[in-house]
Amino acid sequence: MIFSGIALEALSGVVSLASSEIDQFMIGAVKNDIVKLFDSVEKYDDGTFYFDEKLVNMREQQGPLATTSSVVRGLTAFSSVITESLNLTGDKILGIAKFFLGIGIPGDTKNFFDQVDSLACLENNRVSIPLILSLPSTVISLTKKDSLKVKVNTVLGSHAPPLTVTLVRAFSSSARDNSIIENQELKFDPQDAVYFLDDLPASFDVGEYIFVFKMLVQDSEQQTVYATGTLTQVPIYVTGLIKIENAKIAVLDSDLGSVETQKKLDLAGESTVSVSANHLQKLRLSFQMSTPLGNAFKPHQAFLRLRHETKVEHTFVVGSSGKKFEITLDFLGLVEKFFYLSGRYDIQLTVGDAVMENSLLRDIGYVELDLPEPPENASRPPPQPVDPYTRYGPKAEITHIFRAPEKRPPQELSLAFLVLTILPLFGFIIGLLRLGVNLKNFPTSAVPATFAVIFHLGIAAVLLLYVLFWLKLDLFTTLKTLCFLGVFLMVVGHRTLSHLASASAKLKSA
Amino acid sequence: MARSTGKDAQALFHSLRSAYAATPTTLKIIDLYVGFAVFTALIQVVYMAIVGSFPFNSFLSGVLSCVGTAVLAVCLRIQVNKDNKEFKDLPPERAFADFVLCNLVLHLVIMNFLG
Numbered sequence: 001m002i003f004s005g006i007a008l009e010a011l012s013g014v015v016s017l018a019s020s021e022i023d024q025f026m027i028g029a030v031k032n033d034i035v036k037l038f039d040s041v042e043k044y045d046d047g048t049f050y051f052d053e054k055l056v057n058m059r060e061q062q063g064p065l066a067t068t069s070s071v072v073r074g075l076t077a078f079s080s081v082i083t084e085s086l087n088l089t090g091d092k093i094l095g096i097a098k099f100f101l102g103i104g105i106p107g108d109t110k111n112f113f114d115q116v117d118s119l120a121c122l123e124n125n126r127v128s129i130p131l132i133l134s135l136p137s138t139v140i141s142l143t144k145k146d147s148l149k150v151k152v153n154t155v156l157g158s159h160a161p162p163l164t165v166t167l168v169r170a171f172s173s174s175a176r177d178n179s180i181i182e183n184q185e186l187k188f189d190p191q192d193a194v195y196f197l198d199d200l201p202a203s204f205d206v207g208e209y210i211f212v213f214k215m216l217v218q219d220s221e222q223q224t225v226y227a228t229g230t231l232t233q234v235p236i237y238v239t240g241l242i243k244i245e246n247a248k249i250a251v252l253d254s255d256l257g258s259v260e261t262q263k264k265l266d267l268a269g270e271s272t273v274s275v276s277a278n279h280l281q282k283l284r285l286s287f288q289m290s291t292p293l294g295n296a297f298k299p300h301q302a303f304l305r306l307r308h309e310t311k312v313e314h315t316f317v318v319g320s321s322g323k324k325f326e327i328t329l330d331f332l333g334l335v336e337k338f339f340y341l342s343g344r345y346d347i348q349l350t351v352g353d354a355v356m357e358n359s360l361l362r363d364i365g366y367v368e369l370d371l372p373e374p375p376e377n378a379s380r381p382p383p384q385p386v387d388p389y390t391r392y393g394p395k396a397e398i399t400h401i402f403r404a405p406e407k408r409p410p411q412e413l414s415l416a417f418l419v420l421t422i423l424p425l426f427g428f429i430i431g432l433l434r435l436g437v438n439l440k441n442f443p444t445s446a447v448p449a450t451f452a453v454i455f456h457l458g459i460a461a462v463l464l465l466y467v468l469f470w471l472k473l474d475l476f477t478t479l480k481t482l483c484f485l486g487v488f489l490m491v492v493g494h495r496t497l498s499h500l501a502s503a504s505a506k507l508k509s510a
Numbered sequence: 511m512a513r514s515t516g517k518d519a520q521a522l523f524h525s526l527r528s529a530y531a532a533t534p535t536t537l538k539i540i541d542l543y544v545g546f547a548v549f550t551a552l553i554q555v556v557y558m559a560i561v562g563s564f565p566f567n568s569f570l571s572g573v574l575s576c577v578g579t580a581v582l583a584v585c586l587r588i589q590v591n592k593d594n595k596e597f598k599d600l601p602p603e604r605a606f607a608d609f610v611l612c613n614l615v616l617h618l619v620i621m622n623f624l625g
Contacts, residue, residue, distance in 0.1 A: 409561035417557040421550055428546035435538050462614055466621045475622060482618065493610065497603035504603075 002067045004037060008074025016081040027082055032456045034075065035087055038356055041095075048102055049095030065103065068096060069114035076125040090128040090227025097122050097130035097155045097227075105459075119155045128227040131160050133213055135234055136194070142206065142240035142292055143357060148197040150186060152215055161226065162218045163193040168231060173208040180204065205293045206240040206355040239355045240292045242299070244268070247287035249347075249364070251277045265364055267349070276368035285318070285349070285368060296323045299353040304329075306338075306345040306367070308403040310386045314338065318351075330367065340374035341379040455496040458489040527607045540587040551576035551602050553589075575620040582612050 011030065041049045042064075051071050052064040079086055100119050106112045122130060133152050140146045148167075152160045165188075170181040180203060186195035213232045217223045222365050247265035252258065260281065263273045267287065275284055285304060291297045302318040304327055314337065318327040330340075345365050352359035469478040533541075554572045563569050566590045589605035597605075 055596055286616050406564040407562070408564065413561065417553070421553050421557075424546045424549040424553070427549070431542045431546075433537060435535055435542065459610065459614075463617070466617050469618075470621045478618070486614075493607055497607050501601045501603040505601075 002070045005067070005070030005072070005074035008034070008071075008078045012074070015078075016306050030078070031082075031084075031086055034078070037071070038088055038092055039094055043095065046098075048099035049092050050099045063111070063112055064099075065106065065111050068099060069118040071120050072096060072118040075127065076121040079126040081180070082382035085224075086127050088127055090130070090224075091229060093122065093125075093128050094130040094227040094229045097132065101132065101155060121157045123158065129225060130155055130227045130229075131163070131215065133165070133215055133232045133234075135236075137236045138234060139239060140200070141357065142204070142238060148200065148211070148236075149184075149192075150195045150213065151193065152195065159193060161222055162459045163195075163215045163228075164218055165213060165215045167197060168212045168214050170209055170211045171238075173210055173235070176210075180209075198240075203293075204238055205291050205295055206238050206242070206297070208355065209238060211232070211236050211237045236353055241358050242297055242353075242356045243288075243290050243292075244351070244358075245288050245290075247284070249273060249275060250284045250286075251275050252282045252284055252328075254280050254282055254330065257445045267360060267362065267364070268358075269299050272363065273365035274368070275365070276370070277331060277336050278370040279372055281331060283329040283331070284326065285347075286324065289320075289325060289351070290323050296352075297356075299351050299356060299359075301350055301352040303350040305348040305350065307348065308338075308341050308345050309343050310341065310381065312339065312341060312381045318349075331371070336369050336378070338369070338371060339418070340371050340378055341381060342369055344372045345369055417498075451492055451495045451499065455489070455492045458485065458492055461485055462489060527580040534589060534592075537587055540583050540590070544587075547576045547583065549570055551580075563586045565625065571620045571623040571625075575617065578616045578620070579613055582609055582616065585609070 016026070040051070040053055043049050050064045051068040062310075077088075097119070099121070100115050105113065106115055108244075131152055132155060133150060136149055136151060137146070150165055152163055152165065154160060165186045167181055167184040167186060169179040171177070181201065181244060184197060186197050189194050211234050213234065214230070215228045217226050217231075219226065242265050247267045248262060249265055250262040251260045253260055259277055263275065265273060265285075265287070275283070289297045289299065298320055300318065302325060304316045304318055305313055306329075307313045314334075316327055316329065318325050320326075344366050346363055346370075348361070348363050350361045352361070462482070464476060465473075465481055465485060465510040469475070473481075524589040532589050551573050554569065554576070586605055588594060589600055589608075590602045591597075
């Protein structure tokens, strides 16, 4: 179908180049094909027409926008080059125009181009120029005494020819058979180029209505040039101030229904009331609502919400009969629903509707509720959402519990055993003396004696290093020092012992 | 019966004593050293038995130092003993040097483990 549009464009280019030589029979054949093409136009429920591809196995799936715009381009190009008119109803052209207008702003640049280009083709085409009826505002406010305004333009907003715009019917969307206005012609304001209806009849109350318009080109010759369609339906909202009066809040005794406390509420102002009740009583809120014309009005939303200090909420719908709105909360039955939470509950009333200009959502006060203690198996209130920023606050303090230290022996015992451990050393020395250990072999001459002394000192130094290591040094420094000492000790020891060995060898050989 | 075994034990003991008196002094010194080390170890074990083995590493290092040095002393005794045919060519000073070196290494490890 997209190719048929392109073909028509190309064909119109050819015809415009060689208009005199074209066989009229062929043009007639193309016209028939166009009519057949338009038989396959598809329709949405809201009256817009569009073309879409039937075959799905194309490589690039073009949407209905691209397809329809291609057909429109081809159609308008072809109709501009042929002399006779095409046999197409204006409704389909108007439907296609509404399709392009109804898709809003496409996100794709190519789609946007298709949309604007097709609208430009339709603006001045030779088949029929669609005229669009639109309302600058579909909300009429009774308080502001708005008037109904209607504009008629071509698809790109240029002026339309003089028309007669008639409001055929106006009826409430809830009572479709009962039309309030019939066949009212709208007056034309040449300054703003709008058609308007100045005074709505007094019987117009707030609510949702449907207005049905019809437009007709005044000049009968031009009627085939323009496509005006048949009837256009537009939903209209009529808004106004709803009177809320006689608002009362009362606490009743459950058994007798007698009023214990009753307070008047000023719903329009900012004042709040406070009442108190226990579980044996009931709370009743009542008020009356009426439209500007005095009829009963049922708002879309009428809620009463009780919110506890712990942010647990309960919402109730306020029932109505005629103009009177009333809700009675019997706390005896609601004790379990309220999770047995006593305390202060904030009362919030919400009354709202689309046609109500003074919808309200107000905290009207609080009620101190005294409920009995929860039994063992009562359900807990649901956990309330925690403020998400508390996780960035300070956390609970962690106190570290150190491991209980081991039981140490009393210090005197340890010291006693220290002494006891040193004793064998003394025993060793005493034993040595008793054995008559000979120090005779200790070399007396100077050099070997020095070496021997240094050897003993070296060993003592190493042992001292070990003691220091235990007391405070770490292994690395110890090892470093040990390296030096060890090398030194080995040199000295070697000297001493070899001296001793040679001495004993001499003794043996001698 | 008991008296004969008692007398035999006494006779055995006496013979041991006399034989031991014949050992050279150096060996006696080494034996005395071994005895001293073992005795110290025993005292430490008794202490641990009394107060419990809380710093177990300390107890181990103490006992093992005594036992280690005793073992090294025994090795020294073997090497120095002239009656041992295997170590005839080993000069006793060399053995003593080995003993000193091994003791130093042992005590380094012990001090590290003492904590």
